[in-house]
Amino acid sequence: MMNLVRLSASRIASLVSSGRIQAEAVAEAFLSEIKKTDSRLSAYLKVFDDHALEQAREIDRKKKNGRLEGVPIALKDNILYKGFPATCGSKMLADATALYDAAVVEKLKAEGAVILGKTNLDEFAMGSSTENSAFFPTQNPWDPMRVPGGSSGGSAAAVAAGMAAAALGSDSGGSVRQPAAYCGLVGLRPTYGRISRYGLVAFASSLDQIGPLCRSVEDCALLTACLCGRDSRDATSADEPVPDFAAELKNDFSPCGLKIGRLHPAMLEDIQPEVRSAYDNMLSLLAAEGASITEMNFPSWKFALMSYYILAPAEASSNLSRFDGVRYGLRVQEMDLENMYIQSRNRGLGPEVKRRIILGAFALSAGQYESFFLRAARARKKIRDELCTALNQVNVIVTPTAAEEAFVFGERKDPISMYRSDRFTVPASLAGLPSLSLPMGVSRQRLPLGIQVIGHFFQESDIFKLAFWLENRVQLEKILHGKEET
Amino acid sequence: MDFDSEFESICGLVKLRLPAEEKKSLLPQLQKIMHWVSALDRWRALDGEDVLHSPAGFYAPMREDKVTASLPREDVLKAAVRSHRGMIEVPAILKKE
Numbered sequence: 001m002m003n004l005v006r007l008s009a010s011r012i013a014s015l016v017s018s019g020r021i022q023a024e025a026v027a028e029a030f031l032s033e034i035k036k037t038d039s040r041l042s043a044y045l046k047v048f049d050d051h052a053l054e055q056a057r058e059i060d061r062k063k064k065n066g067r068l069e070g071v072p073i074a075l076k077d078n079i080l081y082k083g084f085p086a087t088c089g090s091k092m093l094a095d096a097t098a099l100y101d102a103a104v105v106e107k108l109k110a111e112g113a114v115i116l117g118k119t120n121l122d123e124f125a126m127g128s129s130t131e132n133s134a135f136f137p138t139q140n141p142w143d144p145m146r147v148p149g150g151s152s153g154g155s156a157a158a159v160a161a162g163m164a165a166a167a168l169g170s171d172s173g174g175s176v177r178q179p180a181a182y183c184g185l186v187g188l189r190p191t192y193g194r195i196s197r198y199g200l201v202a203f204a205s206s207l208d209q210i211g212p213l214c215r216s217v218e219d220c221a222l223l224t225a226c227l228c229g230r231d232s233r234d235a236t237s238a239d240e241p242v243p244d245f246a247a248e249l250k251n252d253f254s255p256c257g258l259k260i261g262r263l264h265p266a267m268l269e270d271i272q273p274e275v276r277s278a279y280d281n282m283l284s285l286l287a288a289e290g291a292s293i294t295e296m297n298f299p300s301w302k303f304a305l306m307s308y309y310i311l312a313p314a315e316a317s318s319n320l321s322r323f324d325g326v327r328y329g330l331r332v333q334e335m336d337l338e339n340m341y342i343q344s345r346n347r348g349l350g351p352e353v354k355r356r357i358i359l360g361a362f363a364l365s366a367g368q369y370e371s372f373f374l375r376a377a378r379a380r381k382k383i384r385d386e387l388c389t390a391l392n393q394v395n396v397i398v399t400p401t402a403a404e405e406a407f408v409f410g411e412r413k414d415p416i417s418m419y420r421s422d423r424f425t426v427p428a429s430l431a432g433l434p435s436l437s438l439p440m441g442v443s444r445q446r447l448p449l450g451i452q453v454i455g456h457f458f459q460e461s462d463i464f465k466l467a468f469w470l471e472n473r474v475q476l477e478k479i480l481h482g483k484e485e486t
Numbered sequence: 487m488d489f490d491s492e493f494e495s496i497c498g499l500v501k502l503r504l505p506a507e508e509k510k511s512l513l514p515q516l517q518k519i520m521h522w523v524s525a526l527d528r529w530r531a532l533d534g535e536d537v538l539h540s541p542a543g544f545y546a547p548m549r550e551d552k553v554t555a556s557l558p559r560e561d562v563l564k565a566a567v568r569s570h571r572g573m574i575e576v577p578a579i580l581k582k583e
Contacts, residue, residue: 099561192541206540232549236542306523317500324501326576331567337577341501351512354502358516361500362489374537375526381538382531415515416522432541 004029005162009071009219010246012165013112016070017063023070027056027114030072034116034163041139043148043157045077046085047117055114066112067226073108074164076155077118078125079210080199081105088201089121089133089151092329092348102199103231104168104210111226116164120154123350124320125170125203127151128178128421129412132352137409140182142447146406149179149421155213156183166214166223172204173308174401174425176211177437181401181450184439186220186467187213189425191458192432193238195224196231204315205236207308207429217438217468221245224460238458245464253465256290261390261397264297272404278441278449279400285473296390296397300383301427307383308426309419310363310376316353317360323348355415384431391433391456396466399424401437401450424452434460438467439476489520 004026007015015021031049038044052072059070075081078088080098082105087093101109108115122132130138130153140148141161148157152169156179159167169176171189180187188211195210202208212223225246230239262283268276287293325331325344332343349357363372390397401424412418428435435454443449455463493513497503504512526532559572568575 097565099557099565235548236540238542239547303526303529306526309519310523310526321500326566327562327574328565334577336581337579338501340577342503345501346503346505349502351508354504354508355512355516355519357500357502358493358496358512359519361496362492362520365492365496365499367492371527372523375532376523377537377539378532378535379526379529380541381536384538384541415519430541 005033007165008216009068009165009214010216010222012071013067013069013222016059016112017065023056023059023114024053026070027052027072027116030116030164037161037163040144041141041157041161042136043119043138043154043161043163044074044117045087045089045120045135045154048084048115052114052116059112059114064110064112066110067222068108069112070114071112072114072116072165074116074119074155074158074167075105076121076152076167076169078121078170078201078203079104079168080201081115081118085118086201087118087135088125089123089135090348090350090353091134092323092345094134094330096328100199103196103233104227105199107227119152119158119167122151122153123353124201124316125151125172125175125208126316126352126356128174128418129407130154131409132350134350140406142184142406143445146408146447147182149182149406151175152179152213156180156185156187159183159185159213159215166212166219168210169213170200170203171209171211171429172207172312173429174422176213177401177425177435177450177452178421180213180437181439181448182406184448185213185215186217186436186438186471187211188220188224188436188460189428189434190224190228190460191238191434193236194240194434194458194460195227196229196234196237198231198233202319204312205319206315207312217464217471218246218249220436221249221464221468240458243461245461248461249464249468253469254289255286255466255469258286258291258396258466259394260286260291260293261296261394262293263399264295267297267301268400270403271400272443274441274443275400275402275404275449279451282440282451282470282474283398294394296394298386298390298427300379300386301423303379304383304427304430305419305423307376307379308422308430309359310372311380311430313356313360314363314373315360317357317364320349320353320357352415380430383427387427387431387433387454388456391454395455395462397454399452399454401425401452405443405445405447405449428452428454433457434463436463436467438471440470440474441476489517
């Protein structure tokens with residue numbers, strides 16, 4: 001008897017499309033798993049029990065012949081799904097209901113996916129642990145004393161624990177890739193503009209991208225191809241052809257002759273030793289297969305975090321000014337408008353969000369704009385140019401995703417120590433480059449460790465092919481989970 | 487960098503007024519973060535560098551100048567806490583003398 005919740009998204013789609021299993025049976029299996037497991041992990045903010053079953057029955061009645069037929073997918077709760085809550089992990093939107101579907105939701109529906117529910121996140125996607133959710137933290141399925149990462153921690157935990165076949169998150173500075181690493185998943189941040197941001201509640205508009213979190217590279221490739229494409233409702237979405245990323249994986253690929261950039265040892269000095277040795281071992285494996293490994297130094301990365309933590313809060317201070325109690329969300333009744341704004345925001349927004357709004361507004365203020373915001377924007381250009389120069393010499397750049405395994409709850413109370421979780425993921429975000437995290441091993445504590453593959457603009461194909469080869473060669477699935485049923 | 491003296495006016499601009507307790511914990515954290523990010527000043531290579539505001543390495547065409555439907559009014563009004571005669575109601579801006 002098949003364990004439906006252990007099936008890959010690709011396999012589910014194939015079985016449902018061919019009629020060998022019913023979408024309703026698949027949805028029931030995942031909903032049952034959520035009932036059994038989520039009280040321990042708190043990955044979900046809202047489960048769509050009846051609605052998910054109704055979606056599944058509709059698919060059984062009228063096949064859409066979509067690429068995601070019957071696949072149960074979870075959505076991070078900053079992605080709008082019409083008629084259902086979109087809290088963004090915030091008291092400000094605790095009772096808010098989405099008025100329209102995000103572009104990615106329209107695409108998932110068109111492909112026959114079943115939306116299971118909305119997952120937990122750091123408030124307004126600001127955080128690296130999901131501890132900043134206004135409601136409750138989410139536990140890492142690998143060790144419930146540890147964080148799942150963030151801000152897409154709920155999505156990552158749901159997929160890692162078999163409570164969704166795949167999930168969508170959003171990544172501004174690493175919020176898909178880092179939870180993917182901490183939870184043993186494959187997570188992609190696509191090229192900026194690949195996937196429409198229409199219906200994604202904005203945090204930092206020049207950095208935000210929606211990305212999939214999956215248990216395999218093939219699933220990630222499949223989902224990405226379904227989500228990409230020009231959308232006139234998102235002025236920053238690219239008009240680029242979308243390859244069939246999953247089909248490309250079936251072509252023969254060998255790393256022989258591939259040029260791979262690796263980080264100079266000086267950039268890896270203070271990372272967890274197990275991360276370092278897993279990283280070195282993986283590169284040795286690639287070298288043994290004929291890949292050409294080039295050591296690369298990125299002096300600009302010393303300043304990448306500072307640049308990010310000026311630019312992102314600056315954009316956030318503008319984006320979150322809409323949450324003022326007027327049109328939606330929490331409103332504290334006051335005698336005058338000014339106090340209504342102030343009290344609604346005081347009560348609705350959490351400490352990290354307030355911190356970033358104030359920081360961002362300061363960086364944009366008249367006397368500081370030149371020395372903070374513009375300087376950070378100059379740094380961004382330098383970081384992007386440095387990465388692009390490197391990617392003109394190599395096909396991909398490989399780095400650790402995170403410097404360490406998932407940390408314990410409460411370990412990073414100091415904001416700067418939390419921000420440092422993003423040091424390997426932020427550069428690709430600033431540059432707008434695609435990057436993927438995939439599991440590369442486990443630590444002594446039996447916690448997953450991830451590597452990051454960064455490609456050139458719109459070259460997700462290169463990333464997927466290498467990641468697929470690594471996944472199969474190293475057979476991490478056996479190490480991490482036990483072999484997945486096929 | 488005079489963050490302390492600007493703190494209250496920045497809070498005013500972003501429509502936040504922190505209670506004393508909250509200000510006591512937030513202000514030192516903000517000072518520390520501002521000090522940390524100001525390290526960008528030491529990166530002399532930035533002097534004279536161009537800025538990059540959007541990483542989009544492509545030209546995103548403008549959409550056609552065509553009027554299309556927006557959200558249904560009744561849905562928008564349902565989302566607001568108070569509405570009156572087809573408009574969202576808020577406290578008065580101008581006060582009667």
